[in-house]
Structures are given as structure tokens and as C-alpha cells.
Amino acid sequence: MPEQVLTRESLVQFFGEEEFKKLCNHEAGHALIAFLFKRPLDYVKMNNSREQPGTTHIAGSELEGDAHIAMAGHIAEFLMRKDFKCDLDTVMKELPMELYKSDPDYQKFQAACYYFQLAETNVVEQDYNILMACQTQLCKIAQALNERTYLSRADIEALVK
Numbered sequence: 691m692p693e694q695v696l697t698r699e700s701l702v703q704f705f706g707e708e709e710f711k712k713l714c715n716h717e718a719g720h721a722l723i724a725f726l727f728k729r730p731l732d733y734v735k736m737n738n739s740r741e742q743p744g745t746t747h748i749a750g751s752e753l754e755g756d757a758h759i760a761m762a763g764h765i766a767e768f769l770m771r772k773d774f775k776c777d778l779d780t781v782m783k784e785l786p787m788e789l790y791k792s793d794p795d796y797q798k799f800q801a802a803c804y805y806f807q808l809a810e811t812n813v814v815e816q817d818y819n820i821l822m823a824c825q826t827q828l829c830k831i832a833q834a835l836n837e838r839t840y841l842s843r844a845d846i847e848a849l850v851k
Contacts, residue, residue, distance in 0.1 A: 696738055698839055704738045711836055712767055717744035718832035719766025720759055720795075722824060723817065724748055725846050727755035734831075735840040742794075757802035757813045758820075760795045764788070765817045766828055774825055778818050782811065824850075 702710050714736065721734040730749040737743055746759070768785050769776065776784075789796050803810050821828055830849040835841055841849075 696736065696839055698837060701736050701738055701839060705743065710736070711832075712771070713743045714836040715770040715832045716763040716767040717746055718828055718835055719762040719764070719817075719821065720744075720746040721831055721835075721841070721846055722766070722828050722850070723762035723820065724755070724759045725843075725850060726820065726824070727758060729755055729759070731843050731846065733840065733842050734835060734846070736835065753802065753805065757799050757806065757808055757810075758817055760799035760802060761813055762817050762821065763795055765814065766821055766832075769818075769821055769825075770829070770832065774822065778815060781818055782814065785814070 698710075704710075705713060717734055717736065721731060724731045724746055729752065732747040732749050734744065734746045737745060744763075746763075748759075764785060765781065768781060768788070772780075791797075799813070800810070802808070803813060827850045831841065831846060834845065834849055838845075
């Protein structure tokens with residue numbers, strides 16, 4: 691358990707209702723892909739920080755799947771905002787316009803793609819396919835995170851099954 695668990699009310703007050711929901715959707719994407727890639731996911735939690743509003747904590751130093759995990763947050767948030775009613779072409783065309791080069795997730799995504807010699811478009815396509823196939827699980831994780839602000843690996847496992 692983390693040192694401090696912030697309440698949903700305090701986080702909604704800090705971010706605003708819509709922004710907090712968007713941030714939970716984003717973090718749920720990271721958590722689901724990390725879980726599905728069988729990475730040692732410890733927990734996911736929301737923070738009262740504009741620089742790092744959410745944390746998906748993965749133990750160890752293994753890098754396998756980092757590109758997918760890093761980009762999954764942005765793709766999950768995008769898909770959920772569009773109510774999953776968009777195709778891969780729309781994601782490929784519209785999502786890059788929303789990404790900032792200074793975004794830590796985007797930087798980690800690019801670094802992992804470079805390190806593993808992965809085509810960025812392939813990673814985005816694979817994340818898109820996984821998240822579209824796992825809409826129910828993604829929504830369950832996002833909703834639980836929105837309600838509780840902290841989910842353990844066991845919580846996520848129960849939501850995904």
C-alpha cells in the first residue's frame with residue numbers, strides 16, 4: 691500500500707471531474723497492457739501532480755513491452771473519448787496531433803522503439819488491436835481507478851478476469 695492514498699474527492703477537486711476521468715482512462719491503458727504483457731505490475735494509482743498525475747508501478751528492470759505500455763495510455767484515453775468508435779486510420783491520423791514531444795510517455799515510447807528496433811506504427815497498431823479487443827477490461831480498470839484512486843495487482847487481476 692502506498693504511503694498516502696488520496697481520495698477521489700481531493701483529486702477531482704485538484705484536476706476537475708472530466709480531466710480526472712481522462713487521466714484514469716489513460717493510466718488504465720498503461721496498467722492493462724502491462725498486465726497483459728505479464729510484466730511485474732505492482733499497482734496503479736492517481737497522484738495530485740500535474741507533472742505525474744498517475745503512476746503505473748512495474749517492478750524490475752526488464753524493458754520488454756515498454757514501447758507498448760508507454761503508448762497504451764494515450765491510445766486508451768483516445769479510444770475511450772471516442773467511445774471506441776474509431777478505426778486504426780483515425781488513431782494514426784489524429785493521435786499524433788495530440789502528443790507532445792516533451793511528454794514522458796511519448797519519450798519513453800520513442801526510446802523503447804529505437805532500442806528494440808520497433809516500427810512506431812506497428813506498436814500503435816498492436817496496442818489499438820489489444821485495447822479494442824479488451825474494451826470491457828479497460829473500462830473496468832478505468833472505472834475502478836476513478837472510484838478508488840489506487841489498484842493493486844490483485845485488484846487489476848480480478849477486474850481483467
